[in-house]
Amino acid sequence: MSTPTTSHWGAFRVRPGAGGALAVEPHPADPSPSPLLGNVAGGLRHRTRVARPAIRRGWLEDGPGPTDRRGRDGYVEVDWDTALDLLAAELDRVRREHGNEAVFGGSYGWASAGRFHHAQSQLHRFLNGFGGYTGSRNSYSLGTSLVLLPHVVGEAEDVLRDASSWPTITEHTELLVAFGGVPAKNLSVTPGGVTRHTAHGHLRRLAERRVPVVLVSPLRADLPADLRAQWLPVVPGTDTALMLGLAHSLVVEDLHDRAFLDGYTTGFDTFRGYLLGHADGVVKDAAWAAGICGVDAAGIRALARRMAAARTLVTVTWSLQRAQHGEQPVWAGIALAALLGQIGLPGGGFGHGYGSMGDVGDHGPKRRLPTLPQGANPVRGFIPVARVADMLLRPGDPYDYDGERRTYPDVRLVYWAGGNPFHHHQDLTRLRAAFGRPDTVVVHEPHWTSTARHADIVLPCTTTLERDDLGGGRRDTHLIAMHRAVDPVGEARDDHAILAALAHRLGFGDTFTEGRTPWQWLRHLYGGWRDELRAEGHDVPDFDAFWAAGDYQLPPGPTHFTLLEDFRAGRTALRTPSGRIELYSETVAGFGYPDCPGHPVWLEPDEWLGGPAAARFPLLLIANQPATRLHSQLDVGATSLAGKRAGREALRLHPADAADRGIADGDVVRVFNDRGACLAGAVLDDGLRRGVVRLPTGAWFDPVEEPGGRLLCVHGNPNVLTADVPSSRLSQGCTGQHALVEVAALTGPPPPVTVHDPPLLERRNP
Template structure:
């Protein structure tokens, strides 16, 4: 037998590079300049499956290869999302953008430029697009900014009136060790869904939420899931399910409070010592003022929970250490300020605020890090300079601003006017995902003369732009990541060269600032690594001021991460206030928890009374609109992506049904409509319609439909208001929570569902737009006012 020598194929070099995403830390494995896989961080007990989407997204055919200009922009043709783009050189693109910034600022002042972005753009803080676009526009003379966020915008402006701070909604909650050790009853309004804890703004080093939930279960804590969805608590938690009607949590809380008061189970001493205004609220609760007692029987007719269940839960809560939580989603509804105010009031009546394992918390089951033990040390941060124009609108009022320049609106006690925006500069985020009533947003999006977008992919927002500048992804640059909610800090090393002609946002803005005359102010003479060192050294200095020594930058960068020390003791929300309310006064006018707010009373808002109250939403199952649209649509955080991020990736695509986003429906509601599992259905109301793939799910309460947000917006080219991919924000109302906070009301949405007849239109969301080849074009706006 003759053995023939085989040629040995040379082994390709493999690089292993530490990095971070909002859904987890990982090691990027790189071969031949391509990311081939992402290995989870070794200290993460339950890493997110979303890591598997990263390689395909980095090298996606949807990457924007080079700068591009919309063909119709120079003639002023409408933005359709289906336009052809012409690729141009970087020099031409930068000249165009700088020229438009200069033109609009000269003609219309700072109020003519809207700086759009959203906080999920990057886990790294150096290349954080929201910070960078604000820095660029502020140093150039000012712009119109955004206030608050879609996640907890109503709470951000309510809580200072009630508690003197909104920190309890940003993740500063009583630590889980205290809950596990001392809580006996945990009532979770909105549930405790582990899927939501996959993500954290600034990244996740260790997904510990499930660990603590399992410890709570093992400790024998009774857990009650108050939600229209049984799946808002995992099966292994053995939580009791109270299937409440959507948007009626306030009625249930008032029924609980009424039982406590009328049966003498409330903590009168706590209310007298630590709270202001309870007697006035009690008059409302008992009906002395309006003739309607907010009893358990009254609440049953609104929320659908039996009165006996309400009374029994109130008695159980008063009899043992009880912890109340509410997800962020509760306040993303019409009158969304009320459930948070009512929860605080209910916790005050139980008297446990400031005690271990008692009181209240927000955001458990909404985001990674809430209640996880972490030393009170700073996280990575690079704040932008102040905006010299002092102009800003509530984040969810973008379409109102564009459609009604000069129009007045009320917000948190002030009457303001919308600026006349002529240019939108957007870097980071996807408003054609997170805004409401997307058909209305598309109409509003026609108003600006120019829309500039930085993006890495041909997202719906990029496709609705005039000038698109390709930005690098996190794996194409160096950065520092982490968050004050997580116990790790991470060095994010560049893994590959920029794809195509993509550039860092820092470099793009520096080049534009150079054309506009302030490059030195923008860069401060620092290159990328100098900014990384600055961010880390600020953390290190802040830790040293609290007696915690962190390694020098060189060691941190070489090792790839730093583990922060655990806290010396459990954190309990308002513990110091509870111990001495005179020394540790709250930053409210009374120094106490304001169950009644004189400041809010002074605003005179009929949609935001001065104490917690039941105000029927514009759309809910008890409203007249339910006769035409009898299903309440819940739009929740997807399990397979972060909002719209990585939607074209393999993890998200694997969850589609016939290429459409799933919608979940109770078996009774499906049978009533003659629908079967897997059907393509049309979901509609007066604002628009979308297609979806049906999943029949007994864990959804009757009368409720559930769709995850984030499917890339894919409207029919010929119009008509139909999104063929399954973006539920074509259905949600674009109204403020109230004049107090002007937050998002997306959870107050009624719809109807029917089977789709015929051949469904193709999904085009994951195909790049038509691209004309690179050529000298000398783009000039022919309709732009001079």
């Protein structure tokens, strides 16, 4: 008998397999199941599972305090009561001596797709009951866009969650210009899961219609091979220059829609003056753009004419804003679409995130899901999510953010559940130093990840398959009954049980649990959600019938919709100061940030192939999302392991670049710059622009210290190479997509990969 459940990469069922293993079966309604399902079975009982509560030896023997031993120390396994008593006492001490703002509960990560056993929600509910905490805002994936878009179109949600639907695009779009492409590898993933993956089918229909597509990316794999595409392999990080060159051609050839610009935008004359060089004397024409982005000037002018002559959709992936000055390609893409005058028309306009997430363009119902209430945080302070190392290393220092002057808090205790900052964050040498500063680091983890190995108190938590829950994603077609399939591994407990036990020790257990068991919570959350749907006239089964069926198919929503169609039709205004699309924002200009002026501009990044730093490190690393796992989750699974080379993450590089360095396919190579180095397995690929290498994120960090204090990751984590600097003072967003590096064939035997084994453990009696 199979057991239903779901994940961020799709719904599935599990059943007992040969030799006690689990067999994983996709949901029967899924037309395009994710290959990431292949990681599930192998991760469940892997030797890296945290079997018992563990305390770092130095913390247990010497007490809390800053230390350089995190990430280097062994661990002592203890019983649950000992671990919880120690943690409760430490939480109480930090609160009494330093206040609740000294507790950081950002807990950024994906964790379970379940709505009740959602690690961050459980932790934030606990910390709110504890008196509050310093939290984080925005995301590594979208930290730049989430701050910029409200200034330009009024609401980030309008662009990110209401993107024109794939059926609308497949029926009406005549030309798709995709900056960053539409990477199919990301289409299976959505927070909470996707039961029916339909985006691949819509892309096939675009191919069947022979819709012309222009791929603007240094990576040919950023678009499915069967699409009829013109590939423009731009210099990485120069998309904004190309957009400005296209915009200039539209303006000087009178191909722009002046009526749309006058009626629906503000600031066009200022933007036009910038294109024509009125302020700086630099005309942003096609020849200027060609010199920066490496695309032929005649080709830029020809593309501008094609875009003006067709129903054109301009798309920008999220990856482009994960870079220094990442605001600019998003803003410039909106401006380019505005010049064409097609925003709000079916098949035309602007999109942000097609191929970055599975639900962008999805037409599943947009409906609230059952959600655990978190309560209110009495602490008003927060940090932008990608500034965690700055917060830990620079307490009391001021910084700019979205027009505010803020101050980093003095954090003494870091509490992390459901995430792995040693995957998400940049410059891991710096992050390791930052993790040495707090008095105490606490982690809930199923596996001995890098973050667990840098914690003082490690509490083993269950995985999705070891607990009951409710699952569903944004625009999902189903609510899934997530049945517990197996008993917890070792002494693992779910996050709710851990936090409830802590809350009782700290005197607010009844407030945290509200007197409900997890099973009673599931019934309660489902019941309230069911009442909402029944009030709309939908026939929704009671909890017992839903649980027995395994899922409930939600009432469908509309299949065809267009981003900003109501705005174009005059039914709504945007929530910007002008009520229009702001090609020039007086608000942003008023902040006075030189790294993010009041309209789209070309700003040269510190690290790119056209800059002086490339003389020493002549290759541009693209550290994008992996095709073999979600971020770093289940890196020990079969699909993830199959994608490695020589047991390390695969680095793709152009054959000519490899030949210049004496590198053969399959060689173990050293990738390095001044921040650090990693080892990877070489894969030769002529689908990259020369001078570009690709090393996906997510390999579990396996560091060896080198002279000078820099770290070598022997497993291939690219974030030893990326810079921990913000996109701009406006957003303080993540810039982990690009880094200048050099690559060399490794001489001598490579150090072994050890991260797939647990750390040094000893057992002590209570």
